[in-house]
Amino acid sequence: MSKKLRIIPLGGLGEIGKNMTVLEYGRNMIVVDCGVMFPESDMYGIDLVLPQFDYVVQNQDRLHGLVLTHGHMDHIGGLPYLLRQVKTSIYGTELTIGMVRRKLEEDKVLQQAQLRVVGDDGAFQLGPFKISFFPVAHSIPGSVGLVIDTPAGAVVHTGDYKLDETPAGGRTTDLERVRRLTPNGVLALLADSTNADRPGRTPTEKVVAAELDRLFAEATQGRIIIATFASLLARLQEIMLLAQKHGRKVALTGRSLEENVALARDMGYLKIPQGLLVEIGARVPDKQLLILATGVQGEPRSALNRMAQGEHRQLQVKRGDTIIISGGVIPGNEEEVGRMLNKLFERGANVIYGKLATVHVSGHGSRDEMRAVLEAVRPKYFIPVHGETRHLHLHARLAENAGVAAENVYILNNGAAWATDGQKAWLDKPVPAADVFVDGRLIGEIGVRVMQDRRQLSQDGFIVALIPVNANNKLAGEPEIISRGFVHPHNSADLMQAARQEIKRQFKRGKKGVAKESVAEGRLAEGHFAEVLQNFFYRETHSRPVVLPSIIQV
Amino acid sequence: MSKKLRIIPLGGLGEIGKNMTVLEYGRNMIVVDCGVMFPESDMYGIDLVLPQFDYVVQNQDRLHGLVLTHGHMDHIGGLPYLLRQVKTSIYGTELTIGMVRRKLEEDKVLQQAQLRVVGDDGAFQLGPFKISFFPVAHSIPGSVGLVIDTPAGAVVHTGDYKLDETPAGGRTTDLERVRRLTPNGVLALLADSTNADRPGRTPTEKVVAAELDRLFAEATQGRIIIATFASLLARLQEIMLLAQKHGRKVALTGRSLEENVALARDMGYLKIPQGLLVEIGARVPDKQLLILATGVQGEPRSALNRMAQGEHRQLQVKRGDTIIISGGVIPGNEEEVGRMLNKLFERGANVIYGKLATVHVSGHGSRDEMRAVLEAVRPKYFIPVHGETRHLHLHARLAENAGVAAENVYILNNGAAWATDGQKAWLDKPVPAADVFVDGRLIGEIGVRVMQDRRQLSQDGFIVALIPVNANNKLAGEPEIISRGFVHPHNSADLMQAARQEIKRQFKRGKKGVAKESVAEGRLAEGHFAEVLQNFFYRETHSRPVVLPSIIQV
16 A cells, blocks of 8 residues: 555544644644644643643654644743753744744743744755745734645645735735645645634724724823733834824833843844833823723733732823723633723723723634635645534535535544545544643643543532541541531531431441441442541532542541 | 611622612612522632622611512522512513512422513502613523612613614614603613623624524534524524424423423414424424524533533434534633534534624613613713623713713722712711622632632642641651542552651751650641641642641540
């Protein structure tokens, strides 16, 4: 059998986040992107989620390099973790590599990587793979899609894109280049599905600039505070130019914002007029000051949320301030953002958010743009990527409507090994690709069981019952009950007294209850008490705390 | 001093939910609405939130009656709890009272209330208060606003409303009646603020019917499954007529839906064509069947979510099914709804939700409608109600723009006692109006402290360390560590062993450590170990589990 091309997504399918895809031809491997995902609300106590990249670690002798589409965390955030176990070359555009370098330095793994800057329409060879970049419009500069020539045929990976004709920064998505790069057609298209449930086209970034211009003109008295994503560098550029136009100085607050602005300025991605930037504490009249802050998602430690809480060291929100939230809320963050907005209003600010004005547009294309890409690329096979299951399905149907044969559309799960010889396609045995949870310093040690325990603890707390017994298995003292998160001790003296009585009653029952179980069967007796106490507390309160009896030999 | 009118919101301000407002004139009291709130995601383990109605309970000798604006749970859901402590008369329109009767019967408190049905434009006297209903368009039939004549002047309470000119069911908001009822002007307006952050007008319900008609025409092969709110009776009526038009029978699944349809049908609010309804298991060809289901919010036990999970007893979702989500997602539920949608797509259904089609519109008016009400009523004082803090502030500013004097606009908190003599207004001492948490059978026993514990437990779990000591305060055996939700025991043998060593080390240190603390100071020693172990675990894992050491005398 001839060699085959395999495409194995390790993350980013069935989820928005931790994008990572393996491509193999014969024994040659490359990887596209290596992102993290921010935890969903039922991932209790988790800081970050990584793709499971064991397959890459175990086969690193076959790895020719890692290719990055752009510098967002869901595409590069996993690198410091991967590089602890893998040494490799990393390819990306100048800004992307700049952001990666800073991140790897911070995490002290820079020596593990050889960083290679590639131009926006550069090309390079990794084993049998010829990779050509093409520029795409997205919410961070230096974003590219990939045309990957393989012996089996050409693969196109869109990266994150929109077909904005008037984007901030002027970088449009170059589908014409894709056509030129694929004179023999496209074997497989992997395309961004994020907005597959949004009809029409995503509005152009230009409407944001126009709306901000209008709002700046209206806010003639007080300060303007704009919260936006630190990586929306092209929008930051627009805002700075508008600030200058309206006679305002600009101050920055929030570490990621300060760092990104410094980096982008150094690399020439951000042109800041002389004298525009001032220190956050600088004495500037309110009506001549614009503050750029982090905190669009209401993150607890972000600059804007600290202002909302009254905990920002240099800034107090006050009557007359106009606060503009220039960013979309990620599903799951609505309540936190809502609480932050409430507090900002309470402090007297006028807050412009949500539907009140078009001060944010998505960086991802909507359905009409997806259709345009499908019609431009005309792939034989189509694999929707970068989306939750519903987005992948909607994108798949769109592809069928746009002319891809239904049997050539593959909705994959993470770990699926899609294989092709250029003529036909099939699925090989999948590779492991679970969620890897990061909790503090613990990486991959928190599993589903612990998550279930945390869930139960969050609902009804726990009860630990200490039951002292003597050598004859008789109760040898008063049982003690330790509890947290169930009912406040203040309100529960009677209830806990009754629980102790319930334990004693078990001993009085004698043979039928506990005493027949020998010391060697201590665990069994604990199981018995767990059941008795669970029933007792459910009967009394209709709650189900975690119950852990401990029999103590005294 | 002459008698004064007081308006005291006990719930619904700074939140969407548990609406309840006290009106007093001299010693005379009435209450408008008595709702519940569904918990926010940081209210761990809470089933429901009630308004704190102690003030009403303590002053029930002065209570003339309770007036209801409509039958939604955030306006009537608190009644069974209030009626355990208060006996009173309850006034509402026919459907509202019908829903209340059923609820009070279920909760066995019907004998506490005298239920009084009032017509859509009926009026009645409660002490010095003359209450006149006026019909409003909202997402449940029988909704009214109130004109309350008091000796100090007229108060208008909008209830929940929109100014839909072509609503399902044909019931428009009768502002003309409000004008006629208030020939001497309006002293104070209390108005719904829910959509104060939505510009323009809320689309009419008519667009939903038109869109459903179109979707029904397209779905010619498989079943149609529509998830909607059980209380959206006018929309249910439209759907049933459309089903008949398109030659489909209708089956219902979900208890609240079945109950509401039966009740509304009995009361004449729902006209169901002969033979249209079939049992859920009935043999009807797929293309002639429409299923109405509960589950718009992705609630775990709802009919649609059970279908998504494959746990519905009579229904399996399959390829060819068209599923329409005809309801808005309440902020905080996005992730649960998203997961449900993903599973429905996985089962092969075509799901229409969100922006894919206009299959839901809000039941609350948007900014232009709020402005229209303000301009029609022209109140001297304005109190925005029914909204989170941001909505109240935005509504307040809108009122100022619409001509209410800024000093006459009051943004109140729950419990605030707004007082007026008809000439001027001021704030009296507030009354208690906290959140009252319902958790299983526990009502009001779960406080902020328990909630904090649950939060911490949800993040990092807990550690209980059992430390056996003898009469001389020497370690008298191996310390034992019990833990849940921290790290799985499987992965943590070394860590727990090190923790036990840490405990032993404390004893070895002798005088400086634990031994100096006498048995009588056991609690102090436990505090010492808590600190030692907290530091130990943070150092090792960067996590902060709840740590509870227990010193055991053996």
